[in-house]
Amino acid sequence: MSQDFVLTAFPRDDQGRGASRRLRREERKIPAIIYGGHKDATPISIWHNDLKKALENEAFYSRVLTIELNGEKESVILKDLQRHPYKPLLSHADFQRVNKDEEIFVHVPLHLVNEETAPAIKTFGGVAFRLMTQVEVACLPENLPEFIEIDLFDVEMDGIVHMSELKLPEGVRIPALQHGAEHDQAIVTINKPKGVKSDTVEDEEEGEDK
Structure with a gap:
């Protein structure tokens, strides 16, 4: 069951570096x-710890969120997040309002399925190498997927899965693909680990020795 994320927000009248620093140190907000x-x-x-806890859930990054401010609710998506350069602290967050009738652009996580049972991995000793962990999609808010699955079962050794091969939910598109084939990036590939020859190479070498 999908989780609803609700954050309580407070008006911020004082702005600037000094005000932001006091907000973080004295009020534990960002x-x-x-x-x-x-x-x-x-x-x-926003309360620092509330946001930090919500960020522990992967779905928070690709979900329409609710922010409660002055008794009113705003539907938003997280667009940018700044963190402290070396401390486990958040510094600033940007949220974009969402209109149910307007397309939104969101980076959605990519999940691999059948990685353990794919013949290229289980039988032939291949390893799945992830080249991308998320992909930007465009859709109406109601069609926003929490994640997109990549089924590795039928991917052969040395096979590559590109963005154009993703199975997208209805009403969801990948904007990058509209810019031409050169933008059809590789997402995952299955190869032998470094230093281990693939069966194809071994077969070719055996043929040369005969």
Whole structure:
């Protein structure tokens, strides 16, 4: 069952580095902003630990979220997140308003399935090498997938899965593919581990020795 994410936000009147620093140190909140949706940008603050805990769930990054501010609810998506360069702390967050009738652009996680049972891996000793862990999709908010699965069962040794081969839910598209074949990036490949020859290479060498 999909989880609903709700964050409580507070108005942020004082802005600037000094105000943001006090917000983080004294109130344990982080500065953030809500923009888009044909409205003015709204500076807000959010409890640091609430946001940090929500971020532990992968779905938070690819889900329409709810922000409660002054008794009203805003539907948003997370567009940018800044972290402290070396401490496990968040620094700033950007949220974009969502309109149910307007397309949104979101990076969605890619999940591998049948990795343990794929013949190229289980039988022939191949390893799945991930070249991308997420892909940007465009869709209406109601069609936004939590993740996209890549079935490795039929991928052969030295096979490559490209973006154009992804099975997308109805109403979902990959914007990059509209820019031509050169943007059809490889997502995952199955190969022998480094230093181990594939069966194809071994067969060719055996043929040369005969």
